[in-house]
C-alpha cells in the first residue's frame with residue numbers, strides 16, 4: 001500500500017551548534033514497514049537527527065527526507081508523520097482529552113479520533129484528569145496518542161518507553177508491532193538496549209554524530225547480544241540506562 005523506497009533518507013546530514021558537531025555527515029536509509037531503533041550514547045545526535053527529519057531544526061549541510069520529501073514539502077504532514085519527541089510539552093492544566101482535542105483541531109483532524117486514540121493507548125479512565133496529575137508513563141501514553149491522531153504512515157518516537165512500567169513497556173512493544181503490521185513505519189530513539197532488542201527490526205547506531213552501523217538487528221549484532229555489539233561498536237562508551 002505504501003510504496004516509498006525509504007521512510008527516512010539522510011544524505012551527508014550535518015548539524016553543528018557552535019563548536020559542537022551534533023550530527024556529522026550522516027548518510028542512512030531507514031526502511032519502510034519496519035521498526036527501526038536509533039541508538040547511541042548520550043549526546044550522539046539521535047534527537048537532533050529526528051528534529052531535522054521533522055523540520056524542527058535546519059541542517060547545517062546535507063539533507064533529510066521523510067516519505068520521499070522534505071518534511072515541509074509533504075502534503076498534509078500531520079496525516080503522514082506523527083511524532084512524540086518530548087513529553088514536557090504537554091500543558092499541565094489541560095486534561096488529556098482536551099490536549100488531544102486541541103491537537104486534533106489544529107491539525108484539521110476529525111474529533112472522533114480523540115476517543116479512538118485514548119482507547120488505543122489505554123488512557124480512557126484518566127482522560128478527564130489534568131495532565132499535571134499524570135505519571136511519566138501516562139504522559140508518554142498521551143504523547144503517543146497525540147502522535148497517532150493522524151494515523152500517520154511514519155511514527156517517530158524519542159525514548160517512548162521512558163517512564164513505562166514493565167507491563168507498559170510490553171504494551172508499547174505490542175502496540176508498535178501492531179501499528180507496523182498495518183503498513184506503517186516506526187522510528188524510535190532509545191537508550192534501553194534490552195528494550196530495543198525486543199522491539200526493533202533494524203538498528204542505526206550513532207556515536208558522536210557519526211554513523212557506526214545500520215541494518216537488520218541480527219546483521220548488526222552478528223550473533224552477539226545487542227549490548228555486546230553496541231559496546232564493541234562504540235568502544236565501550238555506554239548508553240545511559242543500560
Ligand SMILES: Nc1ncnc2c1ncn2[C@@H]1O[C@H](COP(=O)(O)OP(=O)(O)OP(=O)(O)O)[C@@H](O)[C@H]1O
Nearest residue numbers: 017020021022040041042043044045046047048049
Ligand atoms: N539546541 C542546541 N544547542 C546547542 N547544542 C545542542 C543543541 N541540541 C543538541 N545539542 C548538542 O548536540 C549534541 C547531540 O545532542 P542530541 O540531543 O541530538 O543527542 P542524543 O543522542 O539525542 O542524546 P540523549 O541520548 O542524551 O538524548 C550534544 O552535544 C548536545 O549538547
